[in-house]
Each structure stands twice: as C-alpha cells, then as structure tokens.
Amino acid sequence: MKYKDYYEVLGLPRSATQDDIKRTYRKLARKYHPDLSKLDDAEPRFKEVGEAYSVLKDTEKRAAYDRMGDQWRNGQDFEPPPQWDEGFEFSGGEDRGAEDARFSEFFEALFRGEHAGGGRASTRRGRHAAGGRHDRATAQDMEDAYGGVPHSASGQDHHAKVVIDLEDTYRGAQRTISLEMPVLDASGRAVLKSRTLDVSIPKGVHSGQHLRLAGQGGTGFGEGRAGDLYLEIALRQHGLFRVDGRDVTITVPVAPWEAALGAHITVPTPDGAVEIAIPKDSSGGRRLRLKGKGIPASGPTGTSGDLYAQLNIVLPLADSEQARAAYETLRQACGFNPRAHFSGDAS
Numbered sequence: 001m002k003y004k005d006y007y008e009v010l011g012l013p014r015s016a017t018q019d020d021i022k023r024t025y026r027k028l029a030r031k032y033h034p035d036l037s038k039l040d041d042a043e044p045r046f047k048e049v050g051e052a053y054s055v056l057k058d059t060e061k062r063a064a065y066d067r068m069g070d071q072w073r074n075g076q077d078f079e080p081p082p083q084w085d086e087g088f089e090f091s092g093g094e095d096r097g098a099e100d101a102r103f104s105e106f107f108e109a110l111f112r113g114e115h116a117g118g119g120r121a122s123t124r125r126g127r128h129a130a131g132g133r134h135d136r137a138t139a140q141d142m143e144d145a146y147g148g149v150p151h152s153a154s155g156q157d158h159h160a161k162v163v164i165d166l167e168d169t170y171r172g173a174q175r176t177i178s179l180e181m182p183v184l185d186a187s188g189r190a191v192l193k194s195r196t197l198d199v200s201i202p203k204g205v206h207s208g209q210h211l212r213l214a215g216q217g218g219t220g221f222g223e224g225r226a227g228d229l230y231l232e233i234a235l236r237q238h239g240l241f242r243v244d245g246r247d248v249t250i251t252v253p254v255a256p257w258e259a260a261l262g263a264h265i266t267v268p269t270p271d272g273a274v275e276i277a278i279p280k281d282s283s284g285g286r287r288l289r290l291k292g293k294g295i296p297a298s299g300p301t302g303t304s305g306d307l308y309a310q311l312n313i314v315l316p317l318a319d320s321e322q323a324r325a326a327y328e329t330l331r332q333a334c335g336f337n338p339r340a341h342f343s344g345d346a347s
Contacts, residue, residue: 001105003078006052006065014070017189018057025053051103059190060090061111063182066190080109083234089160089181091218152222161232164201166241166248169295170271172203177231199231204298206246207235241270246295246305249287253314254278267309269293276309284313 007014010024031037032046039045055061068084162177176198182190197216205211210230217227235243242249252267262280266273269290276288287308294305318324 001078001109003072003074003076004048004051004104004106005072005074006055008074009048009052010056012056014066015189016056017187018059018184021053021056025049025057029053047102051107054103055107055111059182059184063190063192064088065110078106082237083161083163084110086161086163086234087177087179089158089179089229091156091158091181152224153220154224155218155220155227157227158217158229159232160229161234162199163234163236164205165236166238166243167270168201169205169235170203173201175199175201197229201233202298204296204302204304205233206295206298207233207243209233209298240268243295246303247308248294248305249308249310251312252276252309253312254282256313256315259283259311259313269307278311282311284311286311 007016010016010021010028012020012024016024028049029046032039032042032049034043034046037046055065064085067088068081072078158181160179162175164173164175167173168175176196178194178196180192180194183193185191197213199211199213202211210232213229213231215226216229220226240250248270250267250269252265254263254265257263258265258278259282260280262282263278264275265278266275271293274290274293276290278288287310290307290309292304293307297304316323318327
C-alpha cells in the first residue's frame with residue numbers, strides 16, 4: 001500500500017491546531033466539491049481531503065497516526081510497523097464503518113484493524129469479543145438527549161492493545177503495562193497522557209481475546225461509575241514458534257539418518273522441553289502432532305490447542321574427505337533418483 005501524508009494533503013504543518021485543520025478542510029472541501037468545482041480531479045481530491053480530515057479532526061486518530069513518526073513520504077510504499085498501536089488507549093466505541101467505507105487501503109490498515117504484522121485481530125474499537133456495543137453515554141450525550149444536565153452518567157469504556165509473550169498464554173503472568181491516551185491541552189493541541197497498570201494475564205488467553213478491567217475506563221459524571229477498560233491481546237512474534245488460533249508449530253531440524261531410520265529427539269515447547277519420536281522414512285515437511293500441547297484451554301469446558309513439530313531435514317556439508325566418501329557410499333548404496341517422477345525425465 002501507499003503511505004498517505006494527511007498533513008501534506010491539507011497543506012498544513014504537523015503542529016497545526018484543531019481550528020487550523022477545521023478551517024483548512026472547509027476551504028478545500030468547497031474548492032474540490034464535485035458539484036461546485038470544474039477541476040478534472042475534483043472528485044478524487046475531494047475524497048482525499050475528506051479522508052485526511054476524518055483522521056486529523058479526531059484527537060485519538062490523529063495521535064495514533066502521529067505515533068508512526070514523520071519519516072514517511074506521501075505515496076511511499078508502506079507497511080505499518082508491527083504492533084504500531086500497542087499501548088495506545090482509545091476512549092468510546094463509535095462504529096464509523098459506514099462513514100469510512102469509502103476510504104483508502106491505508107486508512108483501513110490503520111483504523112479498521114487490517115494492518116500487517118502477524119495475526120491481525122480485525123477488531124473494531126468499542127466492540128468486545130462477542131461483537132456487542134458496550135459504550136456508555138457521556139454526560140454530553142445525556143444532556144443532548146434529555147435537554148438538561150444529568151445528575152449522573154457512567155464513564156465511557158476504553159480500549160487498548162497489549163502485546164504479551166507466547167509463554168504467558170501457557171502459564172499466566174503478572175505484567176505491568178504502560179498506556180498512552182491523547183488529551184487536549186489548554187491550547188487545543190493533543191498531548192499524550194501516560195499511565196501504568198498491573199494486569200493479571202490468565203492462562204489460556206489467545207490473540208484477539210479481550211480482558212476487561214472493571215472501573216479502569218473513563219471517569220463517570222456525578223455519581224455515575226467509571227467505565228471499563230478492554231485490553232485486546234496480541235502475541236509478540238516468537239523466534240521459534242508460529243501460532244494459528246490455539247495451535248502452535250515449531251520447525252525442527254533433523255539429520256537425514258534421523259528421518260530415514262527413526263529417532264527420539266528433544267524439542268522445546270513454550271511450556272518446557274518434550275521428547276518426540278520421529279518415525280522412520282519421514283520426509284521433510286512432515287508434521288508430528290503433540291495433542292493438547294498448544295495454547296491451553298481458557299476454562300474448564302474449553303479445548304487446548306495442539307503443537308506441531310514440522311520436520312526440516314538438514315544435510316551435513318561434504319567439507320572433508322571423510323564426508324565426501326560417506327556421501328559417495330550413500331549414492332552407490334541407495335541408487336536414489338529424486339527426479340524420477342519429473343514429467344519428461346528420461347533417466
């Protein structure tokens with residue numbers, strides 16, 4: 001995809017105030033409105049300006065966008081940095097799906113959960129795992145609805161992504177997490193407010209699952225209780241293991257004689273080393289299943305995933321006279337032609 005410099009689209013510096021953004025958008029929207037403009041590129045420019053404004057007018061979207069830095073150039077090939085939104089705290093849960101449907105792939109990647117970086121959660125802010133809304137009305141919402149200031153209103157729910165290690169899903173863990181949330185300062189500019197929380201990671205939690213921290217969301221109005229904080233779980237990329245749902249795969253290097261003759265070997269798992277048996281005449285790519293050794297079940301009625309050991313046959317180098325002689329003996333003893341079944345192979 002291509003990077004979009006929303007500030008460049010509006011012709012504004014990154015230090016622009018929210019009033020600057022609103023004023024410039026109105027000017028450009030009139031200039032490029034398809035019903036008013038005679039410019040050939042009016043319609044695509046109008047959409048481009050609308051997308052830029054949709055991000056920069058929103059304090060949270062703008063702060064999230066700014067998090068990636070200013071080293072990117074408009075039109076440059078771009079992939080979002082892995083877990084770029086880790087620890088970024090969003091308030092509310094407005095579903096802007098219909099409004100944003102016309103926007104670019106770049107917008108979708110950042111703000112609709114479709115970014116690259118492994119195991120895309122594809123969740124929308126403001127919706128828990130079951131898909132239902134759990135936002136509470138703000139005091140302003142209630143004032144608008146009922147024509148007066150309410151005595152109390154519950155605070156908004158907040159949402160953030162946290163990245164944990166695969167090992168945490170096997171054993172559970174106590175972690176201290178840092179969150180950042182944008183707020184407006186006295187001059188109307190967004191600044192990041194930080195906080196830390198101690199969180200219990202339950203055994204069996206999986207990528208895409210949400211943990212609810214009661215009372216850690218937005219402050220209530222009057223006697224209204226605070227909202228909740230929903231933490232979306234993501235797994236940090238591991239050097240040895242690949243995760244698919246609750247199943248885990250590890251690529252295991254084996255010697256040719258282990259694959260041919262069979263062997264018992266020790267392999268690591270996120271919960272400690274185990275011994276596995278390699279059947280004789282195993283080929284490269286064969287997957288050996290260790291039932292129940294994947295990510296554990298998250299409750300007494302759940303099902304644990306499986307762990308798969310995928311064999312990778314590693315050939316020793318013929319880097320000595322002895323090794324070359326051994327390969328020559330093997331060639332003569334086996335008479336093996338790996339291309340015997342190639343179409344058109346006459347050998």
